Amino acid sequence: MLPTELLSHRQNGEEIIPKRLKIDDKNQALATELINCFQAAMGKTQGVLERQLLDLEGDATDYRVKRGLAYIIKSNFCTFEVVSPLEPPMLRERVFTLAARSVPSKESTQVTLTQVADQLSQELEREVLLEQVRDGLYADLTENKILTDFNAPTPVDILNRYNLSQVQGIFYKASQLILNAHRNVPGEYKLLFRYLKLFQLMAYIEGDADHGFTITVDGPTSLFNPSTRYGLAIAKLIPALLHVTKWSLSATLQTRDVYTNTWKTGRFTLNSECGLVSHYSKGKPYDSMLEASFADKWDALKTDWTLEREVDLLPIPGSVMIPDFRLVHPDGRSFLLEIVGYWRPEYLQKKFSQVRRSGCDNLILAISERLNLEKAGVKLNNVPARIVWFKDKLLPKAVLTVID
């Protein structure tokens, strides 16, 4: 993501349009130029690199684009390290302690550095040069760190990252996000909800599987007044959302008018046709080997029931439950299937409490016989679901018997 000062957007009436670079020859050439600049700076200091980037900016007016691209390369593909034969903090302590005994001047600086170099040569029993002491003194400053590794991306990678970052930047000012998740396969909702949880966001979910869901995202304190406190977390959610097949969103933005010093409310919309490219990994398609083997076996089976993966969100107060599979019959019947494998007691308690609260009447729970539910404090008598027990592997036939 980009810092605020490198964000650019224009406004068309109420609509905010973040700057996006076309993936064309001109921009690819620009990205290539920057990549080459980094490549050439391998083994050199960050200070040297920064000066070369500044030269590249020249006095042209597109410096913010160049700076933004360079920022993305620097923060995602580069490693800078302290390179010095002597520990900088140790050098500083020795040099400054010795220097404090005489009046500071350029002449006494030479004398002090020579003395420290001599002392170190004796102690370490190898020759330490005055220049090594002088250069090592601040080798750990950011500008003196050495570019030791550059994992060169392609020009297209960088342009994609830049465009995504510009769009994410719009959300820094978001107080709320309303997401319409349409029904689709495969949904990858799990990834989205994992990130919701990770970023401490709240989601209020309405809707059903056939019409899609409306997910309102904000934070606990948003109830009392609109706050952009969760904006950054919302921005980080966007790359996860890009993995979901079909969606549209509308964000409420709070912007401060610098002239009147008042807050204004704006809106920003985006949908799955936006053409942005996510750099988050897709997440594992299956949560466990158990699920993977079950899905494989189902495909080999001859039945009218089709197996959909992670398609339904079961809204429950303050959260959502995403069953592992949905079984759909051409005649319109459908069931949800949740496989309960090997888990800690707390997880099980939560899971069964979720099931109870969901009020869902077409749920199948496949439970491993190895689980000691009684010990975990889980009672099955008031669970509104059909239950299939299994030992090591869950067989599709066992599931079919409870629904047919």
Add this chain to the structure above:
Amino acid sequence: MARTPTLTFDRGTLILHPPPRGKAWMDYATWDDRVEKFRIPAIRYRSLVEALQAEDVYFIDEAKEFYPVDLVPSLEMEPYPHQSEALAAWKLAGRQGVVVLPTAAGKTYLAQMAMQSTPRTTLIVVPTLDLMHQWYAHLEAAFPDAEVGLLGGGSRDRTAILVATYDSAAIHAETLGNLYALIIFDECHHLPTDFGRVIAEYAIAPYRLGLSATPERTDGKHADLNILIGPEVYRKRAEDLAGKALAEHEIIQIKVKLSQLERERYNELIQTRNDFLRQSKISLGSIQGWQMFVQMSARSQAGRRAMLAHREAKEIALGTDGKLRILADLLAEHFPARILIFTADNATVYSISQQLLIPAITHQTPVKERHEILTKFREGEYNTLVASHVLNEGVDVPAASVAIILSGTGSTREYIQRLGRVLRKGNIENKQAILYEVVAEDTSEERTSARRRGEKRAGGAGEAEGAGGAGDAGEAGEAGGERKKPGNLQVVYGRGKGRSDKAAEQLEINYSTQNKKSQIKNSDVTDRVTESSPKRRRNHPKETED
């Protein structure tokens, strides 16, 4: 059977469920559809609990995770009268409120007294890493048996007593909110920003103490301190404490001429900039003008060139070689007195540090190392320190007797805070502190300094600001002649001692002129800023200095 109402903490808010009987709690609660429960802002915890208790409503409090701690002090001193009075006033106000005391009036010890009298888990928030370490060192010494930890600068402790920076505390506000019974906000004027205020808002802490020498903010948000911490419960000005805790000081301004080459380049650059500004009809005298200049520099090549010229000119004015020569000269003159050098930018800090082998402190200095450097400076192993903005606020270096400001920034608060560093009396009797301000002659920087000191023009000696009435203009003429420096230095000193004191006086033009005497000696400028009109400062934004 109805379940018992339970109060829980959720990321900066409280949830009260199931709803209790009575109705006092309804004033605080809002129905939250998202969880189908009542939610309450964390900051209202104390009022809510008091309201429930008043109605004798039974509820379970699962929100609070703060607890009593044993705070046996090993460090006890006879408090100054103002410290005892401030503590009493704060307790009387229900342990919620702001205490305003000038720099060096012993706010840390007051805080320690507040902690002893409220022995519960405590969070202390401070603006800088240096202050964080200073507090840490003090609390470790004061309460050797207590668990003291740090949040910020790489540390992430969760201890009964926690010292945190405003930034880190704001980032972790959602999880810190219910762990501390007492929150102490050091330099509490930092709290009412959009980013920082959540530390107070997301916390249930029933006890809150704000400390500041200058709570007033130019944006007027200090009014929010009433809600976030509590009302102002005690205030003392520097004059009230003068001679007891503060040292006398003297301010000397030194003007440095640019070298022939620098001067030519400077004029050329300013010409480039000004030509563009004139053509574009931009005046840099206002915030809008500066914003326009920034916008134009992103749109046209000529604008971009003008901006680059502006920057380079500023760099020349800030970093002229002449300043380094003056610096070496001043260091030689005062050797081995303890000297602090301030510059506006890190590049100059490191250039001085490397050329003259003086220990440096900037935001890049590792936390542990800056602690060591400050300790060695205090103990006398180092006698000089060069720093950028990091030492501006509240860092306790009483050993320093000389401060040299190499380049100004036009920020009044900063200027005063810097002064405060050398104004500390420490253990030295009759300490006379000296503050040098080294500015490049006839550059825009000089005008900033003049403006800061309340003059209309650099050359306008003793020219009193009309409206506010800085007073004392009559004494300007009596100032002694220029102090000559030996050697080949191109130095033009300020207008001597008497005049220099006035320079500090003129910081606050609205200050009452009735008490002329006390303004000249023992003057604590830090307190003055509280008297000055925010409007005036807004007339002199620092936009041209960026």
